[in-house]
Amino acid sequence: MSLATSPYLLYSDGKGNIFEDESLYAIGRSGWDALPVPVEDWIELPEGGSLYELPDRIGIGMDVQTGELRLCEKGWAVAAFIPPAHTGFYISAFETKPGAPTLPLFCYTAAGWRNGRFYVPAIRIEQDIRQECAGFDAEKVQLGVEHLTKAYPHNRLVHHLANNCALTYHCPAARNYFIGRWECPVPASPACNANCVGCISLQPDEETIVSTQDRLSFKPTVEEIVEFTVPHLETAPYPLVSFGQGCEGEPLLMWETLERAIIEIRKHTSKGSININTNGSRPDAVKRLCKAGLNSIRVSTNSARSEIYMPYYRPNNYQFEDIVESLKVVDGFGGWTSINYFVFPGMTDSIAEYEALRKLIKTTHLKMIQWRNFNIDPDWYLGKINVGDTGECMGVKQLMELIKDEFPHLKYGYYNPPMERIKGKYEVDFAH
Numbered sequence: 001m002s003l004a005t006s007p008y009l010l011y012s013d014g015k016g017n018i019f020e021d022e023s024l025y026a027i028g029r030s031g032w033d034a035l036p037v038p039v040e041d042w043i044e045l046p047e048g049g050s051l052y053e054l055p056d057r058i059g060i061g062m063d064v065q066t067g068e069l070r071l072c073e074k075g076w077a078v079a080a081f082i083p084p085a086h087t088g089f090y091i092s093a094f095e096t097k098p099g100a101p102t103l104p105l106f107c108y109t110a111a112g113w114r115n116g117r118f119y120v121p122a123i124r125i126e127q128d129i130r131q132e133c134a135g136f137d138a139e140k141v142q143l144g145v146e147h148l149t150k151a152y153p154h155n156r157l158v159h160h161l162a163n164n165c166a167l168t169y170h171c172p173a174a175r176n177y178f179i180g181r182w183e184c185p186v187p188a189s190p191a192c193n194a195n196c197v198g199c200i201s202l203q204p205d206e207e208t209i210v211s212t213q214d215r216l217s218f219k220p221t222v223e224e225i226v227e228f229t230v231p232h233l234e235t236a237p238y239p240l241v242s243f244g245q246g247c248e249g250e251p252l253l254m255w256e257t258l259e260r261a262i263i264e265i266r267k268h269t270s271k272g273s274i275n276i277n278t279n280g281s282r283p284d285a286v287k288r289l290c291k292a293g294l295n296s297i298r299v300s301t302n303s304a305r306s307e308i309y310m311p312y313y314r315p316n317n318y319q320f321e322d323i324v325e326s327l328k329v330v331d332g333f334g335g336w337t338s339i340n341y342f343v344f345p346g347m348t349d350s351i352a353e354y355e356a357l358r359k360l361i362k363t364t365h366l367k368m369i370q371w372r373n374f375n376i377d378p379d380w381y382l383g384k385i386n387v388g389d390t391g392e393c394m395g396v397k398q399l400m401e402l403i404k405d406e407f408p409h410l411k412y413g414y415y416n417p418p419m420e421r422i423k424g425k426y427e428v429d430f431a432h
Contacts, residue, residue: 006039007112007119009061010078012053021072024061026112028090028121031346031390032382034060034069037110037121041089041397045118048083048132051111056100060093071095079108080118084172085126085414087371089396090345091378103377105198123397125371126414130182131172137179141166144178148228157224160187160216165247173245177232183240183275183416184232186225187216188258192249194279195314197384198376216248225261226268233265233272238418241265244277244298252278255285262292273419277340280323281315287329296336298370298416299323304356308347311385327364336422338368338411344381346390349399357399361407368411371400 009024028037045051059077063070079092088109112119129135145162152158165174165185173185192199229241243258244251251258262274273295280286280299302312306320327337339360347353360366374381382390394402403410411417 005114006037006062007042007114009059009072010051010111010113010118011059011072011075012078013075014053014055016053018051018053018078019075020113021059021061021074023064024059024070024072025064026110026119027060027062027069027093028110029060029093029345029378030090030349030393030395032388033346033390034093035090036062037090041121042112042114042119043122043124045080045111045120046083046086046122046124049086049118049120050081051118052079052081052106052108053077054079054092054094054103054108056097057094058097060095078111080111080120081106082109082120082122082373084131085124085128086122086373087125087343087396087414088345088373089121089123096379102380105375105377107373107375108378109373123400125400125412128413128415128417130176130415136172136175141175141178144180148178152228155224155227156218157187157220158228160247161185165245169247171245171247173242180232181236182238182418183242184229184236185245186220186229186241186243187245187248188220188225188243188251189249189254190216190218191253193253193281193316193318194250195316197312197314197381198374219254220257222257222260222264225257226264229261230265230268233269236272238420239272240275240416240418241272242275242277242416250279250281251276252280252282252285255282255288259288259292262289262294266293273336273416273422275336275416277416278326279313279315279318280326281318283322283325283329286326290330290333290335294330294333294335295419296338296416296422297326297330298338298340299327300340300342302342302344302374303347304353304360308353308385308387312381324360324364327360327366331365331367336367336417337364338370338413338416339366340370340372342374343371343396344374344376344378345396346393347382347387349393349396350391351394352391354394354399354402357403358406361403361410366410368413368417369403370414370416371412372414
């Protein structure tokens with residue numbers, strides 16, 4: 001394929017109208033560097049994706065005639081949000097003006113326009129359809145909310161999932177619960193022991209950005225957890241319940257409640273999988289949960305390196321080594337281990353990160369990487385963790401290929417797999 005088939009750069013007039021500039025090819029960004037995107041890396045913007053204008057940021061493109069990089073002075077830069085199940089290879093390339101506002105907590109993938117279609121440099125990393133926009137019927141969700149809030153009139157968790165998550169934030173996991181299928185979210189903790197720069201449920205007052213959702217404000221009881229999770233595990237297709245959601249703090253701080261809840265759930269049903277999404281900060285608590293019947297863990301991290309992890313997570317009373325130990329604990333119990341890996345082109349694909357990731361996979365016998373797009377202002381993030389030079393990088397696509405070649409049994413995806421996949425039928429047909 002030739003460069004001449006690259007998509008054109010997009011710009012906004014600052015009023016929400018987006019145009020293409022046919023004098024410039026769209027390019028991407030890796031770390032601090034703007035660079036051309038290989039033509040074969042562009043795919044059509046998937047359904048559920050959207051475009052953003054980036055205030056006080058000027059797009060960088062490649063001149064169609066000269067091949068040189070230059071600014072598009074016609075308007076503001078544009079970036080794409082790519083929907084779940086897809087992972088971006090490049091960030092939108094732009095130059096930030098002095099005094100520009102910090103961007104909200106979304107992903108900012110490069111985007112372009114060609115032959116009447118929007119394009120992004122990305123890959124579909126997960127075949128599971130559980131969060132496809134086309135799979136949600138608002139009427140069914142509303143009926144499910146009405147039915148289940150009546151069925152559990154005093155359950156604060158069900159009402160939080162209904163009013164806060166499903167109806168206000170349109171959380172796909174919560175909506176799936178109310179449709180009676182797949183993964184059921186179980187928020188468990190209002191508190192956290194990390195102070196993540198890009199926390200989506202609690203931002204300090206001095207920051208200009210706001211959290212994208214309100215955090216859980218109460219401590220659920222064992223009874224509240226068991227009451228609605230047991231019927232879900234009993235009746236849903238490919239059932240899975242997950243402690244630890246974006247609308248809460250760190251579930252391991254509530255481990256005693258979770259331990260009792262898991263024991264109680266398993267008294268009533270052996271079906272499905274019990275998972276925890278966590279920062280992995282308490283290996284001792286993870287061990288207790290595994291003894292109680294925890295089946296899988298997903299540990300979130302922006303890096304396999306302590307020196308990149310610590311300034312982003314800013315943890316209270318735990319170290320990077322603790323999250324590694326938590327993965328080892330679950331593996332020792334024969335459980336499923338994955339990392340929720342925040343992909344930041346120019347950091348995730350650096351040579352230093354690649355070597356650290358290889359080491360992490362080997363030492364923990366990691367089963368899966370969930371390649372998640374990092375929802376954060378790129379300039380703000382690199383500034384917060386004090387990275388001025390991201391070092392030599394190989395490209396996110398090549399990183400994925402090299403890791404897969406070396407660790408062929410390692411699964412790639414975007415979601416926690418249900419027990420049917422964990423036990424070997426990994427390529428489940430989720431449409432049925």
